[in-house]
Amino acid sequence: xxxxxxxxxxxxxxxGRLIRRPxxxxxGVYRWPVTMATSILNRAxxxxxxxxxxMLVWWLTAAAAGPAAFNVVQDFLHGPLGxxxxxxxxxxxxxxxxxxxxxxxxxxxxxxxxxxLNPLSWAVLGGTGLATALVWITAYSRLGG
Amino acid sequence: MADHVKIMRSQLGRARGLGAAKSGAEHWWAERVGAAALxxxxxWFVFSILSLLGADQPAVAAWAGHPLNAALLLxxxxxxxxxxxxxxxxxxxxxxxxxxxxxxxxxxxxxAAYLLALLAALSVxxxxxxxx
Numbered sequence: 001x002x003x004x005x006x007x008x009x010x011x012x013x014x015x016g017r018l019i020r021r022p023x024x025x026x027x028g029v030y031r032w033p034v035t036m037a038t039s040i041l042n043r044a045x046x047x048x049x050x051x052x053x054x055m056l057v058w059w060l061t062a063a064a065a066g067p068a069a070f071n072v073v074q075d076f077l078h079g080p081l082g083x084x085x086x087x088x089x090x091x092x093x094x095x096x097x098x099x100x101x102x103x104x105x106x107x108x109x110x111x112x113x114x115x116x117l118n119p120l121s122w123a124v125l126g127g128t129g130l131a132t133a134l135v136w137i138t139a140y141s142r143l144g145g
Numbered sequence: 146m147a148d149h150v151k152i153m154r155s156q157l158g159r160a161r162g163l164g165a166a167k168s169g170a171e172h173w174w175a176e177r178v179g180a181a182a183l184x185x186x187x188x189w190f191v192f193s194i195l196s197l198l199g200a201d202q203p204a205v206a207a208w209a210g211h212p213l214n215a216a217l218l219l220x221x222x223x224x225x226x227x228x229x230x231x232x233x234x235x236x237x238x239x240x241x242x243x244x245x246x247x248x249x250x251x252x253x254x255x256x257a258a259y260l261l262a263l264l265a266a267l268s269v270x271x272x273x274x275x276x277x
Binding site for chain 2 (some may be wrong): 006012014037043047050054057061063064067069070071090097100101103104107135139142143
């Protein structure tokens with residue numbers, strides 16, 4: 001033992017032998033495969049969408065309160081910050097949805113084969129971009145451009 | 146007994162069959178059931194928002210006054226907040242290493258999530274009964 005922190009790595013194996021626990025390498029030494037990026041993004045978008053529920057609550061309580069309160073929310077959502085947040089929340093929703101479908105497939109035992117993992121991750125990212133673009137194009141064309 | 150050498154867990158830990166989390170099968174399952182329910186619910190929500198673009202308060206109230214819309218909104222609120230607090234709990238359990246702080250964070254998040262869900266549900270109820 002060279003450092004007192006090494007003590008944390010001392011353990012016993014099932015048969016009682018003293019062993020040194022294996023240490024996982026630090027995150028910084030990995031290159032970034034797309035599977036790792038999508039895994040982290042799934043969690044990040046989940047957290048961001050949770051923040052988005054506050055917007056949903058504000059929108060609903062304002063609608064219930066009456067036209068004056070509702071107009072305040074609508075003005076915020078149509079401002080630059082509101083639009084930016086809506087863009088982020090819509091993209092996050094589609095990513096979390098598609099990535100979640102992938103997780104549900106994995107939970108059922110499908111899609112674990114190594115060759116398909118990278119294309120599937122890119123498909124999730126591509127699908128997110130496509131769905132987000134489609135929603136915003138629909139929105140702007142419905143509002144009359 | 147040949148596998149002893151490869152498994153770095155205590156005999157007691159192996160006999161109990163539980164990891165550091167102590168429990169979690171129900172949590173894991175509830176998170177997935179919620180996720181599956183949110184697939185149609187969130188898609189319905191996106192389509193609803195698109196149909197409500199530019200709508201004023203009376204139009205939104207009329208939309209929420211439809212029983213099917215109100216029911217789906219309530220379902221969306223319930224499942225979303227349940228799924229969100231389950232997900233955040235896992236994040237806390239991964240990154241907060243002090244037991245007391247972790248428990249406090251989980252409890253505060255659960256409390257806030259259910260309060261917000263009730264607030265949103267009450268608003269939907271008010272919008273619904275405005276038109277009935």
